[in-house]
Structures are given as C-alpha cells and as structure tokens.
Amino acid sequence: MNPVVLAVCLMLILSLVRVHVVFSLIISAFVGGLVANIPAETILAAFPPDKVAGVTEPDTILKLKYLVKVFEEGIAAGTATALSYAVLGAFAVAISYSGLSQAMANVIVKRAAHGSGSYLKWLLIIALLAMSIMSQNLVPIHIAFIPLIIPPLLTVMNRLNLDRRMLACVVTFGLVCTYMFVPYGFGDIFLNKILLGNISKFGMDVSGVNIYQAMAIPALGMVAGLATAIFYSYRKPRHYENLPVEGAAEQIPIKPGNIIIAIIAVTVAFLAQKYTGSLILAGLLGFAIFMVARVIHWQQADTVFNSGIRMMSMIAFIMIAANGFAAVMKATGGIDPLVQDSVAFFGNSKALVSLAMLVVGLLVTMGIGSSFSTLPIIAAIYVPICVHMGFSPLATVAIIGTAGALGDAGSPASDSTLGPTMGFNADGQHNHIRDSVIPTFLHYNVPLLLAGWLAAMVL
DSSP states (O other), X not given: OOHHHHHXXXXXXXXXXXXXXXXXXXXXXXXXXXXXXXXXXXXXXXXXXXXXXXXXXXXXXXXXXXXXXXXXXXXXXXXXXXHHHHHHHHHHHHHHHHTHHHHHHHHHHHHHHTOOHXXXXXXXXXXXXXXXXXXXXXXXXXXXXXXXXXXXXXXXXXXXXXXXXXXXXXXXHHHHHHHHHOOSTHHIIIIIIIIIHHXXXXXXOOTTOOHHHHHHHHHHHHHHHHHHIIIIITOSOOOOOOOOOOOOOOOOOOOHHHHHHHXXXXXXXXXXXXXXXXXXXXXXXXXXHHHHTTSSOHHHHHHHXXXXXXXXXXXXXXXXXXXXXXXXXXXXXXXXXXXXXXXXXXXXXXXXXXXXXXXXXXXXXXXXXXXXXXXXXXXXXXXXXXXXXXXOHHHXXXXXXXXXHXXXXXXXXXXXXXXXXXXXXXXXXXXXXXXXXXXXXXXXIXXXXXXXXXXXXXX
C-alpha cells in the first residue's frame, strides 16, 4: 500500500476515534515512514559518515532515526507560522483587556434591547456577521467575541423567535469565509504563509497569483450557502424558552481613553502587517502600544501574553505537527507513485481529479478540525498532481485553498462550530451536532465543494 495513503487514512481514523490530533499526526507520520521503501543511500546520507561507517543496509532503528530527523526539520519549517498565531492570540487578549470588544458588544446589546420586529432581526444578523468578519482581521480576536455578545442577546433572540441554526450559520460564515478570502490577520496566515508558502515549497511558482481572483469563486459558494440559510432553510420562527443564561463573559470596565488606545493599536497593527507583511511584527507592535500606554500594566504583561498563547496554542501545535507530517510524507517517496496512480485511475480528466482532491480535503479537515493544519498535509500531495495534470497556478491555489477550508464548517472539532455552540447554548437549548455542525456542514461544505470544483475548471 502507498505509504502516503496509509498515513493519511491512519491519521483520519485516529482523529475520528478521538485520539488527539497532534498524536494522530505523529503516529501516522512514523507508520507511513517505516513502511515506505526509502532508498538506503538517502537514509545514510542524512548522517555523518563516521556514524554510519560500514553500514550498507539501514536497520529499523537507523530508519526511525532518519524519520525523526526529517520530522524535526519539518517542524522547524512551521514554527514561524505557529509563532504568528501565538502572537496574534496575545494581541487578541490585549484588545479584550482594553474593553474595545466589550464596548462594541454593549452597543449591539443596547440597540437590540430597545428594538423590535424586522429591523431588530436584521440588526442582529448584520451585527453578528460584521463581528465575525472583523474578528479575523480588523479586530483579530477570533471566537473571543462570542461569549461577549451572544449570551446577553439570547432573550432578545427568543422574543423574536429567531432560529439559532441560522445565526450559527451567520457566525460560521464570518469565521471561515473571511480567512479563506481576505489576506489580513488570520487570512494572512492561511492564504499567504500556509497556502501560497506550501505550494511554492512543493514546486509551483505562485508569485504572480492574485489571491482574490483565485478564491473568489469558492467564497461566492459560501455566500450562496449563507443566503440559503437566511432566506430559505431557517427563515421560519422557532420557539425557545427563556431559561437562565450561563457562560457570559466577565464584564470589563469601559474607559474612553483605553478605547482610543485600542483603536490606535489595531490601526497600527493592521498597517504594519499591510506594509511589512509580518504578522509577528504587527502583533508585537499592537501589544507594545497597549503596554506603553499602560492599558496593560507591566505586571499584567506576562499574564495577558500567556493567556493569548494558550488561546491559540492548540492550533499552533497542530500546525507544527502537520508540517512535520508533510515533511515525512515527502521523504517516503510515495507522493510520485500516488500522483502516477491517481492520473492512471482518472485518466486525463481534470474534472474527476479536482473533485477527488476536494473530497479528500473535506475528509482530512473534518478529521483534524483545522483548515490551517490541513494545508501542509495536502499540499505535499496535491501540488505534484496539479502540476502533472496541467492545472494553472490560479486553479491550483483555488483547489488546495478550497480543499483546506472544506470541512472547517461542519467539523465537530472546529473552532468555527465550537464557538457558535459556546454562545448559543448558554441556556442549554442549542445542540452542538444538530444545531451547529449539521447546518453549517450542509450549507457551506456542499456549495464550497461545487464552487471549488468550478474554480478548478475555469481558472
């Protein structure tokens, strides 16, 4: 069996039976590497001559040492992206400490408390959509805004008989489509650092690719899913009881001076990222402004920074392990035979090849729960296939970007579904699987799959 196929299947199985994703990636990488027929000279060349003197056929221990070496080199390649994620997490917590996100939440809550009818319904939908979109770039706090805004609004939503499944689709759209299409904040990590970075690493020149052009059709697929959820699937009223609400975030005192500093910090961070291309520098500059202005005191700096790192550390560790996994898969030599076998199976049909790649991407992301971690894994396999089949760089970016994003909406282990459930289930009336996972899976993965396939055909 092809070692790459074996490793990916094993990783999916382990993830689905709830083995931690990091362990699943590590175990699968080494199993795939051990069963691979790696040339002896390749293994021996990785060690100093004095360490392998007289060895002509590496044993299992030496082969394992080689795989560890390759895995560690792959990990090193992913540390910059993981550090970007950690720094952005620290900046997100600093924004929360300033009261900016609390102030935005208070405006929405106050307006909702005194409104009624159709106006209020659309105010809530637009406000949740706007906050979800901004949480990925302009005010990069990820899902941290959800416990600030949604629990206090549940009684208002109940009064309007709004279907929370529709609102969960609204929030998930903002969380996923934004990073998939807008290359700032978390989108910079996903699109520039991981997507374009891995495609370049595995042999395709994408220096001239316009990311908006490449991802426009997949993004429109998600827009179609959002419109379907709002105007068709969940447009009818749904009754909820007014039960006690738990899990609302702690209220932070609002100080006008702190809000001004926060706006300055967010602006500086946004401009720094735009003109330097460094998310690490942008996050550090924003954090430094909070400290210099004493919004965050020196004594609090460690606590705030560590809180941000903890918030993002899981995804960062998964991304690091995924880079190690991809490096081992490349070293097994199983990618080229997989490409050849795939082409032989599908013939010269770009339509079938692209559809198969998108479906596999959906399965991998559903198992891992993170689009950011899926890309390094699938890029190692997909780039050679795309090159062999003659896909353009634009089409390749669209295929791999869509394959990575597929499954984020609809995965039980994804922040994009866990976040909405955390907010809408604050009174115990929103089931994670039935009300978040299944609705977002149906409304986003199906149109995204079709749109990604269309992009592969026309770009």
